Amino acid sequence: MSTATPASPESLRDCMVDIIAATHPLTAPVEEALRSVPRHEFLPEATVEQAYADRSVTIKPNPAGGLPLSCASVPSLVADMLVWLRAEPGDSVVEIGAGTGYNAALLARLVGPEGQVVTIDIDEDVTAHARQTLKATGNGAVTVLTRDGALGAPEHDHPARMIVTVGAWDIPTAWWEQLEPGARLVVPLSWRGQARCLGLDRRGDQMVSDVVELCGFVPMLGQDGERTITIDTDGLVALHFDADQPIDTEALRGVLSRTKTQVSSGVTIRGDESFDGVWLRLTATDTATCRIAAGRAASDNGLCTPAIPSRSPALAENDSVAYLTMTRREIEGSTRWELGATGHGPDGHHLATRLCNQIHAWDRARDARPTITLYPAGTPDDKIVGGCTIDKPSVRMSITY
Numbered sequence: 385m386s387t388a389t390p391a392s393p394e395s396l397r398d399c400m401v402d403i404i405a406a407t408h409p410l411t412a413p414v415e416e417a418l419r420s421v422p423r424h425e426f427l428p429e430a431t432v433e434q435a436y437a438d439r440s441v442t443i444k445p446n447p448a449g450g451l452p453l454s455c456a457s458v459p460s461l462v463a464d465m466l467v468w469l470r471a472e473p474g475d476s477v478v479e480i481g482a483g484t485g486y487n488a489a490l491l492a493r494l495v496g497p498e499g500q501v502v503t504i505d506i507d508e509d510v511t512a513h514a515r516q517t518l519k520a521t522g523n524g525a526v527t528v529l530t531r532d533g534a535l536g537a538p539e540h541d542h543p544a545r546m547i548v549t550v551g552a553w554d555i556p557t558a559w560w561e562q563l564e565p566g567a568r569l570v571v572p573l574s575w576r577g578q579a580r581c582l583g584l585d586r587r588g589d590q591m592v593s594d595v596v597e598l599c600g601f602v603p604m605l606g607q608d609g610e611r612t613i614t615i616d617t618d619g620l621v622a623l624h625f626d627a628d629q630p631i632d633t634e635a636l637r638g639v640l641s642r643t644k645t646q647v648s649s650g651v652t653i654r655g656d657e658s659f660d661g662v663w664l665r666l667t668a669t670d671t672a673t674c675r676i677a678a679g680r681a682a683s684d685n686g687l688c689t690p691a692i693p694s695r696s697p698a699l700a701e702n703d704s705v706a707y708l709t710m711t712r713r714e715i716e717g718s719t720r721w722e723l724g725a726t727g728h729g730p731d732g733h734h735l736a737t738r739l740c741n742q743i744h745a746w747d748r749a750r751d752a753r754p755t756i757t758l759y760p761a762g763t764p765d766d767k768i769v770g771g772c773t774i775d776k777p778s779v780r781m782s783i784t785y
Contacts, residue, residue: 396436426484468583480533481549485514551601577675620682625674652720668783704729
């Protein structure tokens with residue numbers, strides 16, 4: 385029989401923050417908030433140990449399967465986003481995606497009694513839970529609204545900060561109207577099959593990024609800008625692309641059975657080394673960029689072998705496709721992985737070469753991050769500065785290295 389005394393919530397919370405602070409640059413106010421707000425009290429169905437592990441916790445499963453309808457985000461990502469938000473005492477903050485109420489409690493700690501926090505969610509069950517936990521933890525001053533987050537909170541004046549804790553595909557017009565010049569927005573935004581958390585400052589009629597980091601969130605309801613098709617006869621391989629892309633779905637059906645070519649880049653990585661920057665560069669340079677996802681059967685039988693089977697960058701154009709690959713190499717006694725591309729169809733080799741060109745561009749500056757500038761929809765081309773422009777219903781995006 386064990387006689388060890390169970391760890392207290394306070395000690396577990398301090399341990400969680402110590403672990404996060406060791407690898408994430410926390411500001412003093414964010415660290416203090418993390419050490420002060422009892423995350424376990426917002427997660428009544430989780431154990432205390434689960435509440436203070438650096439992992440997400442599902443709070444509302446999806447009855448249809450797949451991604452949950454709502455979850456408590458990974459604490460280290462919560463911390464990063466709060467640092468990127470730069471909320472100060474006295475600020476007004478609007479949060480899109482109420483979750484458990486935990487993030488709103490952290491925000492309330494950051495803005496203090498003179499500030500204001502409004503948290504919004506479309507799901508009545510979620511807002512009821514958040515309202516209850518916030519009140520029980522002494523955060524009753526936080527305003528909880530049940531509505532479509534795309535509407536924002538116009539009745540609460542113009543917030544200094546807005547933070548979005550669900551995955552967005554567009555920046556709704558209402559957010560533009562409510563965020564005046566000088567305001568800041570932190571939002572997980574998806575485009576070309578991948579998602580990045582952006583920290584943006586409103587500057588006149590633009591929002592300009594100074595943070596562009598990889599992330600993943602439960603998608604926001606009502607923003608259905610991504611399209612999906614299968615490209616093999618058995619439905620094992622899918623392409624995911626944006627509504628503005630002129631993908632010829634009929635021409636691509638069966639493309640994996642057509643001429644196959646492989647192009648090597650000569651660029652290698654370690655097994656623990658990230659290469660997500662290749663995808664980001666592709667979105668800045670090639671309008672054919674999308675995402676390919678291969679089921680296990682397709683990967684095992686060699687039909688389609690992307691670098692990461694469930695989500696890898698691809699180029700799709702007319703009746704041809706190419707996708708990122710990763711091949712094991714033994715170099716001077718150590719294991720490396722060479723990045724390359726596999727193409728299918730008449731222009732498969734050309735697309736694979738284009739993809740490899742961006743592998744080389746990434747290799748020359750692996751840590752580089754682009755500046756992403758958002759403009760309201762309808763902004764004329766001559767007013768947009770930078771390279772590749774991506775159009776969404778409410779914004780035009782410019783991605784510049």
